[in-house]
Amino acid sequence: MVAGEGTEHTGNNLEDQGWGATRAWVEKGLTEAERIENVSRLRGGWTSEMRRLDICGPGGRRSLVLRSFVKPFYVRHAEGLLTREAAILRLLGSTDVPAARLVAVDPTAQYCDHPSLLMSLLPGTVRLGDEGADRRAELLARQLLRIHRLPVTAEARPRTYQAWTSPERVNPPEDTERPELWQRAVDVIRREPPDYRACFLHRDFHPGNVLFTGDGDGLRISGVVDWVETSWGPADLDVAHCSTALALLHGVSTGMQFADLYVAAGGTLAEDHASHLYWRLLDALAFAPDAEKVAVPWREVGRANLTPTLLTRRLEGYLQALFARYA
Template structure:
């Protein structure tokens, strides 16, 4: 291992140097907030100035067993984002197999901005979040080889013993298992939530973490963001986000609560708890108990929407 480079191996550093030609590497700093991969900001002197890039290393064997092409997937997603004019990192290089770098890797530009999680309701922040997502969905991404699939099979989910409304969750599983409405696919980020949005001077500066990008229903992105907002701030803010998204998307989006329900169920993985990244970004006051309470509350709000349809 190499001192001053965050524990990165000599093999990884050699690979970065080979792809970032002319750069004299000076430091590697682990980036916080990610849970599914290792992220580093690598700083160097290049062309007489200080520059930085970001290196993502896919280290989770169980994820790679399911999707061995994660590095290629993100590289293609970043290429598509650049061609579409979406503010995102630019791909510099990738190692799909990990043979060259030591583990599957993506090297990309470092984009400006920082994650902001307001301590309370912020209308301008919520509007920027919604408007940016609506812009992503304007792209149809025809020919992009990755298409949406659900992470959880609703038919196999067990009764959530942690919940106060177990029966309603079971009803939700049955609804999702029955299948959704026909929908036109578009470009979806697939992990759109406040922790993947960077801000600068009150505006969204970039969207990061394009590992799972695909063509799919816009409602999946909307629903995923709403689940995160419901846990962070409660159902009312999640509903405010939906209203803002509908304003930005206009007639191109037809809301159906099915995609909200599916997105909610897709987040279930054991007993719900506070997402570690939120604490990293300064969100205080959350507890596992509060998150579970809010998920129950959000579920019931969705079931009410089904009753209205």
């Protein structure tokens, strides 16, 4: 999911879009004198619909973010997703990770029109342009390491990670000129997962889920969003996911450098190249054939050049680069 970048004004009514029950639920949690002044759609989401709610009252103005699952597939899984995100936001509230503050959650749509979660609005914007990508990648690596180092009790641990593809589910491009490359990559993930030292994973950490403020020497990460997939597993998998996204956004070399930035920041990855390659390919192959699932929200926030053809070419180049370094 991409959040915090680009809005579409929709007025101050949710009722005319079939959101009357959700509005009533939100208003029930406001102070007596507060009201919803404005509603704006946040562009760039894939799994859920995101809205910014501007609240006004005697104490001044504040803004909240409403996440609602509308697509049938995600509605079916909403209870687990939103319950997990609510628990993680509560956990992160006592850490230095810049995450939103949980306000309320209705994971089964008992009160809302759709399963929903209400949280505070974080400052900053998503930045996906090529300019400044190297500097942002350094900050991403440091932030990811801080997430991985969070101390979590056994009782508070999230679920064990889930793989997002398998050898049988990989969908190579139909018109690829490199079928042997895809077959080689698929063969790598046919093995049992390597042994790993587990840690706290964001699990969907990539530039579209990170907010920035400032520029130049003042550039800072101001927020990390979308904690519905938070898991317990190998640091290599989180690094792999961000690496793939960077390769697709900015080119193969940027994606290949991210693991080095993570290690330079103090992170530890699998010493065995074969094990690290497994995690990198397990993630990359889930984007096949053309990364359209992430490309749609990325294009919505300004990266119109990320065509299916370009993304497929970058994905194939990234697979080749992974073999060249780690095989």
